[in-house]
Amino acid sequence: MVRHVRTVLQEVNRLLTGLNCGKVLETIALPESATALSMEHGFDLQAFCFHADKEVLREPRVVRVGLIQNSIALPTTAHFIDQKKAIFEKVKPIVDAAGSSGVNILCLQEFWMMPFGFSTREKKWCEFAEPVDGESTEFLRSFALKYNMVIISPILERDMNHGEIIWNTAVVIGNHGNIIGIHRKNHVTRVGDFTESTYYMEGNTGHPVFETEFGKIAINICYGRHHPLNCLTFGLNGAEIVFNPCATVGGLTEAMWPIEARYAAITNSYFVAAINRVGTEIFPNPFTSGDGKPAHTDLGYFYGSSYVSAPDASCTPSLSRNSDGLLITDMDLNLCRQFKDKWCFRMTARYELYAETLAKYVKPDFEPQVIRDPLLHKRSS
């Protein structure tokens, strides 16, 4: 009977990580220094490997990617400086574990350097905002240099040169500690009564792809994952890995979470690395959510579950819903072109047709292509 349960559980595992994800990925052995850090500091550490076919003319281009998910470190009532410092302290050993595991490109979660205070509608959380070369960038630059690691740092940005306005920005720090560039979130969350558009507006940086020593990468921040045209355009610009740092809660998006990164990876022939923060964040002043329910002091439960998805429809298991964690993934970027060649999605995409359609659609006098059943008309008259 015990054997029977074991068989059932193996079948569950096959269904959940095998059939649904295309294949079961190999795990990677990590250095003891990394596992020791994960034990000592209590964060989850998982590592998997995507393969590509061997090619004749190109060497494999294996890149080691790291994703960090974490909860905040102090109550939101603590002094803002202490909160930020405590997050830095918490994240440090995880970044060290990534560095000592030989990670080439590391990405943190959306607004990793602060609590997610935007549901409160209070303006005081803007105090966490920093210029692109602010203290979060300074903090991470040292690790980028030390470990020869590209680091993507999604922050709340204050644009000092343009009237001190606020942006939702990812800073791309090169493996020599230089700032390669920034990307500002293209689509601003508006769900139910919740909008971040009183804090920051739609990004003005387009869909940049950053050419780094380890591959061509792009950043699609949070809500942008719901927008197929946004995902598409990073692909058109040549992205091989799209990082999707998020802050999103159970109940709202958890049923979509296993879908969106995978669809983007499949249809755009690139890898997608999806990251979400962890835990419940309690704020001092209650707020309502336009749903008729009593005021509350939290937005919901940030469910972690960071994972990586590949062009061939395979994906890693997710990190846990509850723990800080580091997900390490080896990926041979050659898979992107191999999948393009095999599936021909770009060649068959008929972009001319859609360029024309969208140009018509955005005009106020656009008329949808509708074929009405003529008998419907007779019947209702």
Next chain:
Amino acid sequence: MVRHVRTVLQEVNRLLTGLNCGKVLETIALPESATALSMEHGFDLQAFCFHADKEVLREPRVVRVGLIQNSIALPTTAHFIDQKKAIFEKVKPIVDAAGSSGVNILCLQEFWMMPFGFSTREKKWCEFAEPVDGESTEFLRSFALKYNMVIISPILERDMNHGEIIWNTAVVIGNHGNIIGIHRKNHVTRVGDFTESTYYMEGNTGHPVFETEFGKIAINICYGRHHPLNCLTFGLNGAEIVFNPCATVGGLTEAMWPIEARYAAITNSYFVAAINRVGTEIFPNPFTSGDGKPAHTDLGYFYGSSYVSAPDASCTPSLSRNSDGLLITDMDLNLCRQFKDKWCFRMTARYELYAETLAKYVKPDFEPQVIRDPLLHKRSS
């Protein structure tokens, strides 16, 4: 211990149909006449229900949708007339079960009236092609009239008025037996060495939405599900249900199957009904697949697994991989607008930006937006 196994299996069920699909849907009780037909003719019969919130100004608009998946009925070596007749005979009780269950809109699988001979590269299978008002339409019209049911019939079309060319076409038969219109597949499958483009070319019917008595529907045939712009455009034209009749085999697409319909439903705020045929079809003459492997006589296993996905990220369980089946789903179409209002995907989509980007992209001199790490240049020089 038996109880323990049961608990494990319940957990499996929760994970597979609950957590992953947003929620577990209610089942619908069907009339005895329908279940009797399913018992007698050995096809699977499942029925589920999607709900929407009650509105003040609109009544619920509950539509009952049916999907049919099936294997062919005779060997591909049988006389073509006998093959087609046998499929008609096989499908008849399933259509009757749909009709007697009060289905409002019924959709059959891609090329339901013939074996999927396109992997053979032989031209003789074109003999199965019919004009839009051919015998398959005639056959289904009687059921449309009898049951007051819209029927979508995906056929191999021969266009007698345009040089007898072949199309991959869905005929929309109105609930009064009239032909409301047709849609021709927009994106033609090219995967590995396999292309259907020696049989038919890219469709010239745009992205029509058919306004029927039971709602606004569109048809996205097979490979079109991999194309986000295609899915999007049916939505821009106002589709509330997009039917996705397919013929696709395990190994090739099974890992993508649970992803694509759901993403399209979520991001476009419509229902997606995905249908796939069943079984292995053996052809008389062996053919190769450009993969260096020996010649074979089948394309692979058509894995059924038809299902319906909703804008709120919930979905029905799939029909089986192995049996003919009828999936019946009640859906309140009010959910589409409710989800649009809640999630604001269209309002936040910035179509102007993408109309501009695509217009640039389709020009031969398009240059991708790439930000190169300046230190990368120094390093490699």
